[in-house]
Amino acid sequence: MQFIRTSDAGFEAAFAAILEDGRDTTTRVDAAVAEIIQAVRSEGDAALLRLTSRFDGWTPGDTIALQVTAAEIDAAITTVEPGLLEALDLAAMRIEAFHRAQMPADLVVPGADGVALGLRWNALDAVGLYVPGGKAAYPSSVLMNAIPARVAGVARLAMVVPTPGGALNPLVLAAARRAGVTEVWRIGGAQAVAALAWGTQSIAPVDRVVGPGNAYVAEAKRQVFGRVGIDSIAGPSEVLILADGNNNPAHVAMDLMAQAEHDEAAQSILITDDAAFAEAVVREVEKALLTLPRRAIAGESWAKHGAVILVRNWEEAVGLTNRLAPEHLQIMTPDPQALFARIRHAGAAFLGRYTPEAIGDYVAGPNHVLPTGRTSRFASGLSVYDFLKRTTWVEADAAGLAAIGPAAVKLAEAEGLGAHAASVAIRL
Amino acid sequence: MQFIRTSDAGFEAAFAAILEDGRDTTTRVDAAVAEIIQAVRSEGDAALLRLTSRFDGWTPGDTIALQVTAAEIDAAITTVEPGLLEALDLAAMRIEAFHRAQMPADLVVPGADGVALGLRWNALDAVGLYVPGGKAAYPSSVLMNAIPARVAGVARLAMVVPTPGGALNPLVLAAARRAGVTEVWRIGGAQAVAALAWGTQSIAPVDRVVGPGNAYVAEAKRQVFGRVGIDSIAGPSEVLILADGNNNPAHVAMDLMAQAEHDEAAQSILITDDAAFAEAVVREVEKALLTLPRRAIAGESWAKHGAVILVRNWEEAVGLTNRLAPEHLQIMTPDPQALFARIRHAGAAFLGRYTPEAIGDYVAGPNHVLPTGRTSRFASGLSVYDFLKRTTWVEADAAGLAAIGPAAVKLAEAEGLGAHAASVAIRL
Numbered sequence: 001m002q003f004i005r006t007s008d009a010g011f012e013a014a015f016a017a018i019l020e021d022g023r024d025t026t027t028r029v030d031a032a033v034a035e036i037i038q039a040v041r042s043e044g045d046a047a048l049l050r051l052t053s054r055f056d057g058w059t060p061g062d063t064i065a066l067q068v069t070a071a072e073i074d075a076a077i078t079t080v081e082p083g084l085l086e087a088l089d090l091a092a093m094r095i096e097a098f099h100r101a102q103m104p105a106d107l108v109v110p111g112a113d114g115v116a117l118g119l120r121w122n123a124l125d126a127v128g129l130y131v132p133g134g135k136a137a138y139p140s141s142v143l144m145n146a147i148p149a150r151v152a153g154v155a156r157l158a159m160v161v162p163t164p165g166g167a168l169n170p171l172v173l174a175a176a177r178r179a180g181v182t183e184v185w186r187i188g189g190a191q192a193v194a195a196l197a198w199g200t201q202s203i204a205p206v207d208r209v210v211g212p213g214n215a216y217v218a219e220a221k222r223q224v225f226g227r228v229g230i231d232s233i234a235g236p237s238e239v240l241i242l243a244d245g246n247n248n249p250a251h252v253a254m255d256l257m258a259q260a261e262h263d264e265a266a267q268s269i270l271i272t273d274d275a276a277f278a279e280a281v282v283r284e285v286e287k288a289l290l291t292l293p294r295r296a297i298a299g300e301s302w303a304k305h306g307a308v309i310l311v312r313n314w315e316e317a318v319g320l321t322n323r324l325a326p327e328h329l330q331i332m333t334p335d336p337q338a339l340f341a342r343i344r345h346a347g348a349a350f351l352g353r354y355t356p357e358a359i360g361d362y363v364a365g366p367n368h369v370l371p372t373g374r375t376s377r378f379a380s381g382l383s384v385y386d387f388l389k390r391t392t393w394v395e396a397d398a399a400g401l402a403a404i405g406p407a408a409v410k411l412a413e414a415e416g417l418g419a420h421a422a423s424v425a426i427r428l
Numbered sequence: 429m430q431f432i433r434t435s436d437a438g439f440e441a442a443f444a445a446i447l448e449d450g451r452d453t454t455t456r457v458d459a460a461v462a463e464i465i466q467a468v469r470s471e472g473d474a475a476l477l478r479l480t481s482r483f484d485g486w487t488p489g490d491t492i493a494l495q496v497t498a499a500e501i502d503a504a505i506t507t508v509e510p511g512l513l514e515a516l517d518l519a520a521m522r523i524e525a526f527h528r529a530q531m532p533a534d535l536v537v538p539g540a541d542g543v544a545l546g547l548r549w550n551a552l553d554a555v556g557l558y559v560p561g562g563k564a565a566y567p568s569s570v571l572m573n574a575i576p577a578r579v580a581g582v583a584r585l586a587m588v589v590p591t592p593g594g595a596l597n598p599l600v601l602a603a604a605r606r607a608g609v610t611e612v613w614r615i616g617g618a619q620a621v622a623a624l625a626w627g628t629q630s631i632a633p634v635d636r637v638v639g640p641g642n643a644y645v646a647e648a649k650r651q652v653f654g655r656v657g658i659d660s661i662a663g664p665s666e667v668l669i670l671a672d673g674n675n676n677p678a679h680v681a682m683d684l685m686a687q688a689e690h691d692e693a694a695q696s697i698l699i700t701d702d703a704a705f706a707e708a709v710v711r712e713v714e715k716a717l718l719t720l721p722r723r724a725i726a727g728e729s730w731a732k733h734g735a736v737i738l739v740r741n742w743e744e745a746v747g748l749t750n751r752l753a754p755e756h757l758q759i760m761t762p763d764p765q766a767l768f769a770r771i772r773h774a775g776a777a778f779l780g781r782y783t784p785e786a787i788g789d790y791v792a793g794p795n796h797v798l799p800t801g802r803t804s805r806f807a808s809g810l811s812v813y814d815f816l817k818r819t820t821w822v823e824a825d826a827a828g829l830a831a832i833g834p835a836a837v838k839l840a841e842a843e844g845l846g847a848h849a850a851s852v853a854i855r856l
Contacts, residue, residue: 407791
């Protein structure tokens with residue numbers, strides 16, 4: 001953990017180092033992934049069976065098929081504690097409502113001059129959702145990825161989830177059912193991404209693949225991009241907390257740790273204008289690191305990537321926040337909306353003393369799939385927009401074409417495109 | 429050119445071949461581009477000077493700087509024919525108006541339960557626009573790329589354009605000025621993309637790079653992706669025309685050729701329900717190919733990738749169109765809006781007998797940067813959305829957290845994330 005002050009002579013260099021702390025953990029697996037994709041393209045299901053047997057340690061056969069049946073999902077859900085299903089349902093309802101509120105309207109510009117214009121939104125036909133297996137299987141991520149797709153109007157939503165040793169995660173299946181997933185396939189890795197992009201005898205191809213995964217999954221998404229759409233490839237998670245001295249240091253410390261416990265490469269940063277408060281938070285972090293179940297991971301993240309920045313005023317904090325462009329931003333000051341109004345770059349913001357970021361991970365309603373690694377400068381969190389696309393249209397009558405056609409002819413001629421010019425001129 | 433009928437026994441195989449006709453002309457230039465990017469990252473301006481001298485055949489020096497000055501742009505514009513400037517201005521006004529109409533509104537969900545939610549749109553700070561040099565320099569593309577960025581609110585818009593032999597294109601500069609470009613740099617190739625993404629001593633880095641370019645530019649965009657955002661990498665252009673027998677075959681033939689003249693890899697397809705009309709169009713194409721200035725290119729495109737498909741009814745045409753998911757779609761039937769309502773996948777549509785696609789390339793208003801190669805199944809044309817990003821926010825009070833917090837604690841515990849659970853529980 002670094003403790004730096006904007007009043008320090010070396011501040012700019014230290015802050016620049018934080019900005020460039022890529023925390024990149026990518027392994028190069030291009031060739032292995034290319035081979036897997038080729039196998040699935042040429043052999044289809046046979047390759048899926050072979051690769052699943054090899055990587056997941058179980059063999060699909062007559063008794064367990066590649067596709068998880070509705071009866072299997074029903075049976076799994078009965079094993080989930082009812083209170084947990086209620087929590088999942090509350091989360092799903094709230095996520096659904098917030099994403100429904102985002103749905104854009106079509107645009108029609110009637111055009112008094114004989115040229116009507118418009119823009120129409122359509123949902124994608126089919127989407128593939130990658131869900132990691134084993135310990136990285138987060139039911140909340142199933143909701144966050146699947147619900148926006150269904151709200152957007154995607155009819156077919158095929159989920160793939162590896163089942164190492166054949167074991168299914170009942171809460172993941174419950175989330176899939178609640179979120180409206182239409183198919184669940186017991187496959188994972190690059191082979192699952194290839195199957196979604198290219199299709200096999202059993203699995204129909206989709207138009208876009210979303211969802212988090214390991215290095216193989218990320219590389220497979222890169223390689224199928226163009227054939228299908230993909231979501232952005234998420235890096236390690238991060239939080240930036242702006243907090244004044246009137247906060248409970250234990251609360252802020254736990255918020256920092258909630259981020260740090262995700263991953264050794266995660267990053268938690270506190271910006272405050274109160275030196276004594278900063279020190280109190282650091283002490284509370286140390287205390288928390290004695291007892292937290294994931295203290296090994298959180299401790300390493302805090303030690304390697306954590307930072308506390310002491311500013312002279314909130315003006316400075318705004319500037320640093322816009323340079324950091326954090327994935328998650330908590331603002332715990334007396335008027336958080338006023339400060340937030342001046343932030344141009346952040347994936348998601350959590351305002352006030354009663355809005356820990358973790359509330360947004362599960363139940364608040366906005367999406368928790370967010371741009372990491374300073375990419376909120378140009379990228380956004382997952383939303384209904386990821387599952388919609390636009391078609392613009394133009395409808396001119398003879399008068400409309402007469403009004404604007406000559407300018408098109410002139411420009412086409414200047415660009416040396418004779419048939420373009422002629423296709424307009426011939427109608428004038 | 430292929431002439432196929434849905435009533436033919438071999439239709440499905442022939443149509444599948446059209447769908448898989450990738451027309452991919454990509455050259456592998458990964459290693460060369462990686463080297464160029466590395467040179468610009470480590471040497472900055474010095475690398476730009478050296479590479480410009482090597483690839484563009486002129487050496488930036490004391491008399492000609494890397495940056496094009498306002499005075500140079502003024503001087504260039506005086507050489508452009510006034511009628512052409514007027515055409516450019518009409519195009520710019522219409523493009524601006526249509527993109528302004530697309531601007532989305534912020535979302536606020538007050539939340540009677542103590543949890544307010546929202547979504548805010550912000551423009552990117554800085555965008556780089558690549559403009560090809562020489563004969564591929566299209567002023568219309570400058571308008572189509574730059575205007576949406578300015579309408580979105582992007583403050584800094586840095587254009588790069590190679591000047592082979594040192595020559596500037598006055599109409600491109602006029603378009604840049606009209607569209608609100610804030611800087612023009614006399615550089616191109618992978619080195620220009622690298623300079624925009626990483627910055628040099630002279631050029632400040634941007635947040636997103638857009639615009640068409642050759643294989644080196646496309647590969648450079650791929651390699652800087654993540655550091656900055658990029659637009660999609662366009663493939664060869666295509667048009668699908670749905671036309672009944674009441675159209676003038678010469679008009680339809682010229683529309684097919686307007687697409688074909690772009691590139692030998694371009695694709696023009698006609699779907700009609702009238703065999704005699706189909707044959708008439710083919711004859712008109714042959715006639716046009718005798719006189720068009722770009723007949724060599726258009727002829728090769730038509731011979732290799734052109735197709736005429738005879739359908740039994742418009743129902744069939746709708747199904748084929750959705751499978752083709754064309755970049756450009758012309759519908760020339762008595763009620764084009766009715767047919768268009770059933771099309772789910774197309775980049776841009778041109779409705780009626782007086783709306784040749786070329787009108788959309790220049791002056792109609794919608795963008796001409798569109799998804800190619802069937803990617804309109806999941807992608808959209810360029811718009812203000814490409815230059816905006818979203819930040820969601822949550823603001824809970826104590827009552828709000830009390831209402832939804834317990835569900836978050838339950839889900840965090842089920843996912844094994846103790847600090848997430850504690851960060852909420854500690855405030856309850």
